[in-house]
Amino acid sequence: MRLLSFTRLTFHLAFALRCTAQAGEQVVLHGSESDSACHNACKALKSSLPQQTYHSLTPDSVPAPDLVSSFFAIQQQEVIPACWLTPTSAQDVSIAINIIREYGCHFAVKSGGHAPSARMSSAEGGVTIDMRLFDSVEILEGGVGGREGARIGTGGRWGEVYKKLELFGKTVVGGRDRRVGVGGLMLGGGISFISRRNGWAIDNILNYEVILANGTIAQISQSTAPDLYWAFRGGGNNFGIVTNFDLATYPLTQAWGGYNFFLLSDMSSRLSTLNLPPPAPFTLTTKLLSLLGNLINDIACKLGYCTTISDWLNAYLSTLEKEQYDLDAQLIGALAYVPKLDIWTALANNIHTKPTINPPVFSAFRKLPHVYSSNRLANFSTFHKELNDWNEGGFRQIWGALTIKPSFPLMQELLSIFLEESNSIKHIKDIIPSTVFQAITTDEISHMSSNGGNCLGLLPSDAPLIISSFTIGYSGTPGGREDEAVSAVGRRVRERWEKMAKEMGLWHPYVYINYADVEQDVFAGYGEENRERLRQIQRKWDPEGVFGERLQPGGFKV
Ligand SMILES: Cc1cc2nc3c(=O)[nH]c(=O)nc-3n(C[C@H](O)[C@H](O)[C@H](O)COP(=O)(O)OP(=O)(O)OC[C@H]3O[C@@H](n4cnc5c(N)ncnc54)[C@H](O)[C@@H]3O)c2cc1C
Incomplete structure (x- = not known):
């Protein structure tokens, strides 16, 4: 358990005070034009969508205890909106967009909140629209466009999505970490465990339910609006607010794999060849832990438990060689610093999406001495949870x-x-x-x-x-x-x-x-051609720039 630092406590107090003042409706935010536009937009939202709008995050009014803490990065948690909106239907989102546009208040859309930088899915002094209540998963009987499919709400987390689909023996191309949100991952790309065989998530979306800049609720697919459908497949938050994704489904299988950790025998010699600045101001405790960590590493290496960065890198690259290549393989290779012990370790998260024990594609990794391996046959949900365990937020x-x-x-x-x-x-x-x-x-x-x-x-x-x-x-x-x-x-x-x-x-x-x-x-x-096409599509569907820099400044802009 981490203790809230004094600074964070001060920050939360300031946050609570400011929000409480807003709840009393007596304060005009900062007095700037944008602040008063947002103050008025929030009042209008409160009047039209009273159950879904929150000026205040005082304990009594918090719609969910983790509204702020559900952002993965602290920089996003620190952003203080004028108000929060947690819509429950496409109609709510449509009403909200019309109000936001009318008042000219800036806003941000959040699904799982895993974007790392401040204001990517949070609006400082504006309206943060948290899509968390769009978390349904529904099998589409009869499929979509001749393919089996499921309708997935944008506000779900992948762990919950997979759990619900598992009941039907199905899976989809989605995130590998159970806490990541559906929306952001689906709008940017979406690399999944089954992507080599089935493509990225954006190439498995058959239809988007979207709120457009003029408040229209639209179904966007290759047959209804081919230009916008193309733009949504990788264009981020620039074209509308998605409420639901219709995704192709695949039969669920068991998989094999897990995390493998490697200690490195050549790290200190490698570091000594680099142009390193003078040592940082370590405390006595960190210095002692560093000595201990390096001692453990040295002993492990003497006992034959270490590998080298070169061997690890060669093992990684071998998985792409023609003879080894496997359509059902997925591999994340990483080099990570362990601060408590002041050592670097290499890891391989290798997954084979068929129940094949020790598949040849990863044989080079198996030959490397390792200090930990969780390779086993398991359900996908086990692997999604494991990935999350190694990627703590906050x-x-x-x-x-x-x-x-x-x-x-x-x-x-x-x-x-x-x-x-x-x-x-x-x-x-x-x-x-x-x-x-x-x-x-x-x-x-x-x-x-x-x-x-x-x-x-x-x-x-x-x-x-x-x-x-x-x-x-x-x-x-x-x-x-x-x-x-x-x-x-x-x-x-x-x-x-x-x-x-x-x-x-x-x-x-x-x-x-x-x-x-x-x-x-x-x-x-x-590419310049694609970017220009994206800009044209944005001008056509959003001539007032609701989803562009003007009203939705956070995130990546075309
Ligand atoms: C621990 C961790 C594991 C990850 N694992 C993977 C992985 O396996 N594969 C992979 O491809 N990526 C992965 N990512 C990256 C991940 O895809 C992005 O961080 C993604 O943006 C997260 O989506 P979100 O909904 O949680 O984020 P959010 O912060 O809610 O949204 C991200 C962006 O999308 C926009 N957005 C969100 N919802 C909507 C909507 N409904 N309509 C319009 N705009 C919207 C937001 O405005 C924001 O700009 C991982 C990230 C982390 C931190």
Whole structure:
């Protein structure tokens, strides 16, 4: 259990005071035009949708205790809206959009709240629309467009979605972590355990139920509005508020796999070759723990339990070789810092989506000495829970993403850059830097042209590609030294990674929106032609810019 720090307590008190004042309707927020527009919009919402609008988060009025804490990143939790809305129907969302547009108040839409940066799905001084009550899962009898399907509410969490589908012996292409929300993942891409065989989530959506900028409730599919359907397949929050997704379903199977952890024998020699700044101000306790951690690592290596970064990287790349390649495999390879012991470990989350014990595709990993492995046959829900157990929320976050051609020398360089930059922030409380490799295969991309195609701009001839991403979790005060230091590291890693990949001729412009930092221009990576088409579609369907920068500034804008 983490204790609420004094700073966070102060923040929550300020938050409660401000919200309570709003509840009394006696305060005009800040006095600026936008604040009074939002104050009036919130009053109108309260009058039209009294049960769904909350000015205040005082204990009596909290609609759900985790309304704030359900955001994954602390930076999002700290954003204070003028009011919250928790709509229960498409009609509610339509009413809300009409009011918001009329008053010119800015807003944000939240499904599972796992976007990492402030204001991506929360509106400072505006209206935060929390879609949590759209959490139904319904099998569509008779299917959709000749395919078996299910209607999934945007506000559900993947763990609950899969549980409900399991009762019918079905699954869908969705998130791998049970706590992640449906909406955000489905609007950006959606890499799942079954993506090699069935494509990304956006290529499995047969129909969207959407609230458009003029408040219309519309069904958007390839047959009803092909341009908007194409734009929704990867275009993020720029085109409307989705209430439900009709998704293709697949038969549920058992799967094999789990987490594998590797200690590294070459980390200290590798670190010594890097251009590392002077040691950070460690305390006596952290220094002692560091000595202990490194001692444990050394002893484990002497006993033969360690591998090297090179062997781990080679094992990762072997899974993409023709002879090993497997349509039912999914692999997340990561290098992560363990702050308590001041050591780096490598891991492989390897999943085979058929009940095949020790599938050959992962044989290179099995040959590496490891210190922990949870590989076993299990239901998918076990693997979704396991992924969640290793990805705790409730920290500040800085992320970044890059796409490259698979290359041992380049991936070595990217790891070195990440190690070098992370070293300067190792002393920050609760720091967990980790860097992740995930492949995009020809099979995945081949689904991207189905049913009119998606807007990501990826071609089968580009594959195989690797998404190289990083996340840095940490604790600190809002806008404090920690934010400054970690943001600077994140920026440098992104810049140096891109420069290195370009210099080696292995850079690809695509940036996965769901792993990107808010500073990254993800739509540039979709290609100029696709971006221009997205802008035209936005102008056609949303001429007043309701879902663009003007009223919905958070998230990635076309
Ligand atoms: C622990 C963890 C595990 C992850 N695992 C995976 C994974 O396995 N595969 C993968 O592909 N990605 C994964 N991701 C990335 C994830 O897809 C993104 O973070 C995604 O944005 C989360 O969706 P959400 O609904 O929880 O987020 P939110 O923060 O609620 O939304 C994200 C964005 O989508 C917009 N949005 C949300 N709902 C709607 C809606 N109904 N209508 C219009 N706009 C909307 C928001 O405004 C915001 O801009 C993971 C992230 C984390 C933190």
